[in-house]
Amino acid sequence: MRILIAALLLALATLPAATQDRTIDDAIEAAIEEAIRPGFAAFEAEAHSMAQAVATLCASPSDAAMEASRGRFDSLVDAWGRVEFIRLGPLSQDNRLERILFWPDRRGRGLNQIQAVIATGDETALSADTLAGKSVAVQGLAALEYALFGTGSDQIAAGQASERCAYALAISRNVSTIAGAVHDGWQAESGIALLWRNPADDNPLFRDEGEQINGLVKLVGDAFEIIKVQRIDPVLRDDAASMRPKSALFWRSDNWVPSLAANIAGLQALVDAADLQATVDQERARFIGAMNFELANAARALGRTSLPVQAIAEDDEAYDRMTYVRLVVDGLATVSATRLKEIYDLSPGFSSLDGD
Template structure:
């Protein structure tokens, strides 16, 4: 009830100012140096460790080596979940996001293609060079999760899983390589780097022409994050249209990473919000906007921590199912706070859906 009241107040309230209380450049620098660069660097580090662990598993298969690889997969997923909402810049170039995470996948394309490769022992999946030329659904974290946690994944602990392990090794090499590329581009301080484009917008630029446009793109990334959590992560699970939850529609259910990934999604949004100094930018007259957003991020953290069981068991538990549904309410409140109230306080226009192609 407290959340619903807070959401209603946020919708009804109107920010007092329509400009930033701190220099626009301070917000942009905070977003880049305070969050984006270190978060992508962490993703590259975790995928590098994953690559090494899977390589060690393939070289010397054992139950312990498999457990290490599986646990490092979970760490890589957590790191990715903290940056996946940052669609501006390198992650949004070409099909990079799809190569890292082919999702949503309502038709189960990744599962069908990975299972087909395993059945055929398709040798082209065992080399990064040839795997990269195949469907993006066969390359990223969704495909890798099935290889490490899916049916017959226990074979990876012995020589029986040699083909499967070689496929997983090629996948981790591509994931880590892409993570390093993205991180390197964010750390490129030359005039052609994305950071320079954001920090020095020009009227004749093809991407960022004014500081206001940069601020709008940065704010829109947060709205995309809350929409993706609600529409692509939670809605398929709770399935309100049918009334019957679908736990196997959850991202990362095989590795029991659905709730931890959601927690990392929200934590990343919170840390980005703080690092970009939005609370300071809003100013004292609109402090309620920042306080409301931080309050909701706290609600999200508590709700995700309440989802402790594997997804099939979680949706059968009324308390955990309610926690999932509660997260939908949180995202809608954050939509208002970040997409309407924050934008109004800073004089921005970000009231569009970044999921619908606008």
């Protein structure tokens, strides 16, 4: 932590000064129009393509169709990772977040349910309509990954697992439906976008400019904390020897590092669009610029780590890079919850992980 703070201070001395020429309204407007709406549109499009690919696989099983479906899953994970922390409004309603991704799966209870569905050929899980009423653990991306990459998944390409493929198709269509609902919620001019843009005494979410900017600051800070506490710490542990690859999200599809890279890319897109540096004076702008600098460093480190999570434990350089990413994310979580809030005269709030 002290190392990161020192790096931030060094960056403060080298970054150019900014001009205070943007309002909080401008920042929120840009975040919505340039990052959030395009991000959820991309996620909806990838979810639709995922469902189409699996439909083709189920209709005509083959190695090529299986490879295409797995490739679409990689793209879907990337699109999801860029928006999964936008938990204001539509994504937080109707259990949509958990239905898209049930994680962390403590004690493997979700995995047990997924395996039971596949083992029994549960008919209520083979249609998107009925799947939507089942446990959130069997509805989303973790379940889809197991269906397409888990033990026995190769039987789909051989035409020997039609029920498993039907389950994968039901999941894909279910995720596509949810993605469409979230996208529509953000597109609606009378919904969350209107409320966030227009703080007022009678606004149920944002009564003033402080609550307006706090919505963005808290979103970013919570994202950093979730990445470290739920996505990195359980995997890296204290050293390479004690690393737990199978505790990683999306380890079966080799998407642990890509999903983290997507998380960071999505946060970069959000903060770049908002351009918070232009909403404050020069001294405070330099601090925000230093945070952006460290975020870019984390993105570069992840971009240089192409190994599957299982191989990272055996590669000192790759493990060190991931440890560096953890250090940066931890520091960004701390300064987002403290210094960034101070910049906007915001009171420290509760962590999204409090009570977990």
